[in-house]
Amino acid sequence: MKNSAAQPANSRQRILEVSTRLFAKHGFDGVSMRNIATESDITLPAIYHHFGNKEELFKAVETEMYSSHAKSLMDQLQADLSPEERLHNFVYVMFEHLESNPDYLKLLQRNLVDGWEENQAFLVDLSLQPVMDELKVLLNEYAEGTGNGITPITIFSLILGYITLMPVIRHLKERPASANTDQAMRELLVQSVMNFVSANRPTQEPR
Incomplete structure (x- = not known):
């Protein structure tokens, strides 16, 4: 139970870390949600679940x-x-x-x-x-x-x-x-x- 409860928080933090690096390097327009999904190894639906949109x-x-x-x-x-x-x-x-x-x-x-x-x-x-x-x-x-x-x-x-x-x-x-x-x-x-x-x-x- 402890691991499953921590997983969403870990996923959210991973998305933020990868997004920070990509947005800093390429800017808002130069990064797609698919790029973030690929780099973070987290599915697109999971990213949209956490943040709604780009x-x-x-x-x-x-x-x-x-x-x-x-x-x-x-x-x-x-x-x-x-x-x-x-x-x-x-x-x-x-x-x-x-x-x-x-x-x-x-x-x-x-x-x-x-x-x-x-x-x-x-x-x-x-x-x-x-x-x-x-x-x-x-x-x-x-x-x-x-x-x-x-x-x-x-x-x-x-x-x-x-x-x-x-x-x-x-x-x-x-x-x-x-x-x-x-x-x-x-x-x-x-x-x-x-x-x-x-x-x-x-x-x-x-x-």
Whole structure:
């Protein structure tokens, strides 16, 4: 009984794992339910039973990937630390997650450029907007309540830009000698973002 009860859950997880890899590699339009059935070795009827249709399966993939990441980012933003420490940890965790989860990064990049507005709205509501809102609060606190300084979208753009260019950065002659490991490179990029934010931090006008 224990094995039979666990089998549907195992099948569902297997479908999600295979779908994540295929959608990240080929995009939504480049993957069929039959492709997923073949790669997962699970029948088409079973896949439809779990997810209904390809759109629902795609949303299930996104929900599993983005929700956990959003939670880890929110944990950093809401920690009982100074604004600078929270911002540093947020940037570090985002870099770490994007770098260590290539399928997540590919899927995110596809969602940003594929032009499927309904799905982009789903992504924003699911994870991006709550994180952006909380980051805005932190950045305002970091800017000492002035409402000036760096915007959340600037932080996201910097991090995504660095991560997207990472394969090229590793081969650049200008790469600092100290960044001789992935960990060192990540620390360097985090510090670069923090330096940028600090440089754009509003200064108190003399009274």
